[in-house]
Amino acid sequence: MAVEVKELLEAGVHFGHLTRKWDPNMAPYVYMERNGIHIINLYKTAAKIDEAGAALAKIAASGRKILFVATKKQAKDIVAEKSGAINMPYITERWPGGMLTNFVTIRKAVKKMAMIDRMKKDGTFMTLSKKERLQVDRLRAKLEKNLGSIADMTRLPGALFVVDIKREHIAIKEAQKLNIPIFAMVDTNSDPRQVDYVIPANDDASKSIDKVLSYVTAAIAEGLADRKSDKDTDQDDDEAVAPTKKRASKLVVTDEEE
Structure with a gap:
């Protein structure tokens, strides 16, 4: 899906934080300052969405x-809605400490469910x-x-996508420790x-x-579709090869009988 700068503009993607709250490392992505607020360069945003989308599709x-x-x-x-639609795990409640660095323990909790x-x-x-039933229900x-929302995540994720890296700093640190690629929406204060x-x-x-x-x-959905398409192609190839193998084995038997 091509990223339209006009759509980003209409959605207000360009509005950054107050200039006094900015992080100077975001300077390359800032277009200008207006009424004490930094304005994000949407052409750079569009390019970065394309780049991130291609990498996420591969994963x-x-x-x-x-x-x-x-x-x-x-x-x-x-x-919850967007990631659920493509069957990807998500955390929208409090980040459980050790979610990544102590994944085995988290999996035990999921298995308890x-x-x-x-x-x-x-x-x-x-x-x-x-009384025990009530306690078990509360725990569940x-x-x-x-x-x-992570019940189907049986191993560490291939990547993290974060909204607001300042708020989700614990998740960021855990991913960094494990060298898990981090994709994120980054505002001018981060x-x-x-x-x-x-x-x-x-x-x-x-x-x-x-x-x-x-x-x-949408980019991730394309990656999943490519994976399904490759699987279907491989299956078709296997089915096409199977009858050939059967014919070959019959010929061998016939030769031996002669």
């Missing part, structure tokens, strides 16, 4: 998951006392709220050096977040 095509992180109010619902579900299916749950609800793929953009307005994520998730 998706390789079969790796991309973990979306956004716990701020304006972004939560948008991220599955165990509770099994208890309910096989009837074990009903053998518990009323808490786990679902915090980790339900340090872009913390991110591998910078998308200079307004990370406070819901319209801006929605527009950038639309482009990003």
Whole structure:
């Protein structure tokens, strides 16, 4: 999907923070200052979205998951909807400390959810006392709220996509420790050096977040489609080779019989 600068402009992607709050490392992405607010160069934003989209499509095509992180109010619902639509994991509640660096423990918590579900299916749950059932239900609800969206993430993600790197600094640090590529919407008050793929953009307005994520998730969807297409082609090739092998084996048998 081609990135339209006009669409970015209409979504307010160009509005940065107050000039007194800026991070000087964002200077290459700032177009001008207007009424005490920095204006982001949308041509650079469009180029960076294209660059990030191409890289994310490759990661998706390789079969790796991309973990979306956004716990701020304006972004939560948008991220949940967009990433959920392409079947990618996301964190929109509080970031669980050690989510990446202590992934084994997080997986144990996710498995606990599955165990509770099994208890309910096989009837074990009903053998518990009323008080115990209430406690188990509360635990299940808490786990679902915090980790339900990553239930299918069985290994570390291939990349992180973050909205507001200042707010999600713990997630950024964990990804850096494990050399997981970081893609992010970076506003003028943040340090872009913390991110591998910078998308200079307004990370406070819901319209801006929605527009950038639309482009990003569309690129990931293309990568997933390419992966499916490659799989289907391989399957067709295997099916085409199978009858040839059968004919060849029949010929061998015939020769031996003669």
